[in-house]
Amino acid sequence: MLVDIQNLKIGFKSRTGFHQAVKGVSLKLGTEKLGIVGESGSGKSLTARALMKLLPTQTVIEADKLEFDGIDIRSASEKQMRTIRGKRAGFILQDPKYSLNPVKTIGSQVAEAWRTHKGGSKRAALEAAINLLEQVKIRDPRKVAASYPHEVSGGMGQRVMIAMMLAPDPELLIADEPTSALDATVQAEILRLIEELVSERGMGLLLISHDLPLVSHFCDRVAVMYAGHVMEELKASDLLSAQHPYTRGLLNCMPSLMHPKERLPVLTRDPEWLK
Amino acid sequence: MTIEIDNLRISFGDKQVVKGVSFNVARGASFGIVGESGSGKSTVLRAMAGLNNDWSGRIAFSGEDAPLFRPPAFFRKVQMVFQDPYGSLHPRQTIDRILSELPLVHGMDNIDDRIAKVLSAVALPQTARFRYPHQLSGGQRQRVAIARALIAEPEVLLLDEPTSALDVSVQAEILNLLADLRAERNLTYVMVSHNLSVITHLCTEVGVMIDGHMVEQVTAEDLRLGNVNHAHTRELRSLSVELEEPA
Numbered sequence: 001m002l003v004d005i006q007n008l009k010i011g012f013k014s015r016t017g018f019h020q021a022v023k024g025v026s027l028k029l030g031t032e033k034l035g036i037v038g039e040s041g042s043g044k045s046l047t048a049r050a051l052m053k054l055l056p057t058q059t060v061i062e063a064d065k066l067e068f069d070g071i072d073i074r075s076a077s078e079k080q081m082r083t084i085r086g087k088r089a090g091f092i093l094q095d096p097k098y099s100l101n102p103v104k105t106i107g108s109q110v111a112e113a114w115r116t117h118k119g120g121s122k123r124a125a126l127e128a129a130i131n132l133l134e135q136v137k138i139r140d141p142r143k144v145a146a147s148y149p150h151e152v153s154g155g156m157g158q159r160v161m162i163a164m165m166l167a168p169d170p171e172l173l174i175a176d177e178p179t180s181a182l183d184a185t186v187q188a189e190i191l192r193l194i195e196e197l198v199s200e201r202g203m204g205l206l207l208i209s210h211d212l213p214l215v216s217h218f219c220d221r222v223a224v225m226y227a228g229h230v231m232e233e234l235k236a237s238d239l240l241s242a243q244h245p246y247t248r249g250l251l252n253c254m255p256s257l258m259h260p261k262e263r264l265p266v267l268t269r270d271p272e273w274l275k
Numbered sequence: 276m277t278i279e280i281d282n283l284r285i286s287f288g289d290k291q292v293v294k295g296v297s298f299n300v301a302r303g304a305s306f307g308i309v310g311e312s313g314s315g316k317s318t319v320l321r322a323m324a325g326l327n328n329d330w331s332g333r334i335a336f337s338g339e340d341a342p343l344f345r346p347p348a349f350f351r352k353v354q355m356v357f358q359d360p361y362g363s364l365h366p367r368q369t370i371d372r373i374l375s376e377l378p379l380v381h382g383m384d385n386i387d388d389r390i391a392k393v394l395s396a397v398a399l400p401q402t403a404r405f406r407y408p409h410q411l412s413g414g415q416r417q418r419v420a421i422a423r424a425l426i427a428e429p430e431v432l433l434l435d436e437p438t439s440a441l442d443v444s445v446q447a448e449i450l451n452l453l454a455d456l457r458a459e460r461n462l463t464y465v466m467v468s469h470n471l472s473v474i475t476h477l478c479t480e481v482g483v484m485i486d487g488h489m490v491e492q493v494t495a496e497d498l499r500l501g502n503v504n505h506a507h508t509r510e511l512r513s514l515s516v517e518l519e520e521p522a
Binding site: 039040154184185186210212216237240249250254255257258259260261263264265266267 | 311312413442443444446447448450451454469471472473475476495498499510511512514515516517518519520521
């Protein structure tokens with residue numbers, strides 16, 4: 001098991017009290033594609049960040065089990081985490097605009113990721129970076145390597161982020177809304193690219209998204225989260241015919257091109273779901 | 276209010292981003308513009324709203340050409356709602372202050388009454404009136420943005436991706452609200468979005484933009500049936516249909 005999370009609870013202390021954001025989440029992930037879907041505030045990103053120990057220090061994290069490949073994340077030191085983050089588990093974030101350094105060329109940033117984990121000379125790293133850019137299907141990798149983040153499009157930026165994550169050959173890829181800032185056509189290309197790389201390299205993938213149809217097409221398994229709980233876990237291909245009223249509610253309230261609705265049904269939230 | 280756009284061209288410096296766009300919208304109708312980022316769809320909308328003075332061609336409301344610099348009365352008739360409710364509301368003004376700005380500028384009377392009415396029109400509780408934007412949820416903030424447009428009692432609403440920053444559950448509420456308001460007040464909508472299902476839900480006619488050109492105008496019905504001519508329309512349609520079908 002690459003990832004084993006049991007009964008994870010995440011809370012925040014604030015001036016006025018204590019807020020529990022994630023309330024007992026259990027997930028397992030092997031070399032497969034697991035999707036986490038849910039509305040904003042359901043705790044899906046927090047769960048992924050807790051796994052990489054990327055939450056601020058005042059966060060209260062409790063779990064019966066929180067393991068990455070048998071390593072207990074709860075007691076792992078910062079030094080141990082550094083051998084996991086990036087090296088063994090890559091993290092792709094939503095918006096390349098905010099995740100790339102605006103004053104360094106793309107090539108030097110990808111080369112830095114390579115050198116941090118693999119060592120070697122600067123020149124060798126830059127060559128490796130160009131090779132990686134080629135792997136994420138950038139047509140003119142040398143030219144892109146020499147440009148700055150603001151000179152490339154959003155889709156290109158996201159490819160660069162993926163190239164950076166691939167540098168140390170990670171076993172797990174965590175993608176937090178990797179395509180929600182991109183156009184539909186570019187989104188399809190980026191997802192196809194992630195899918196190819198994941199199956200070629202035999203990685204595990206944790207895809208966090210709010211887009212249910214997208215996850216159902218792309219992943220093997222899906223966990224549906226609501227208000228810090230996992231509502232249900234099911235095969236991704238069964239997602240569009242899910243039975244849980246929350247999942248059904250989310251699916252129903254989407255407008256559809258092929259099946260027009262006079263009026264969109266509104267999601268009614270049932271307190272029973274959280275029991 | 277009918278809207279006529281004829282051969283609209285817009286440049287930023289030397290770069291032309293809208294290259295001769297023409298379309299008409301009948302009174303009380305709703306017209307959608309889809310396209311990818313950079314296709315010029317929002318730029319068209321901003322020029323219509325009078326937020327960009329560097330255009331050529333013809334923009335006419337009710338048969339009257341809109342002047343390059345719009346008179347104040349224009350903004351009573353045409354209002355715009357922006358994409359990001361987090362960015363489009365002043366963070367240090369209360370909802371009351373935000374909503375009273377336009378009536379004050381236009382010297383409207385009974386401001387107190389108008390605000391109370393417009394809040395209930397967008398289904399916000401009266402208690403929201405003295406809150407700050409950060410105290411409201413994303414959906415509530417977008418309701419405030421719609422209320423701010425409605426308080427002018429406009430005839431045309433220009434909607435720039437009004438739901439793309441929202442969860443689907445909240446998106447459904449906002450789309451229903453927009454549909455109700457249009458029916459109640461006989462508003463004319465021009466909406467920009469990259470999401471075909473959202474646009475066909477609210478609009479009966481759709482213009483497809485790519486690289487500054489409006490390459491095709493189809494009815495929502497034809498789009499649904501696949502009676503489209505341009506390759507880009509077909510591509511956008513098939514991506515949207517593919518996702519809707521079970522895997």
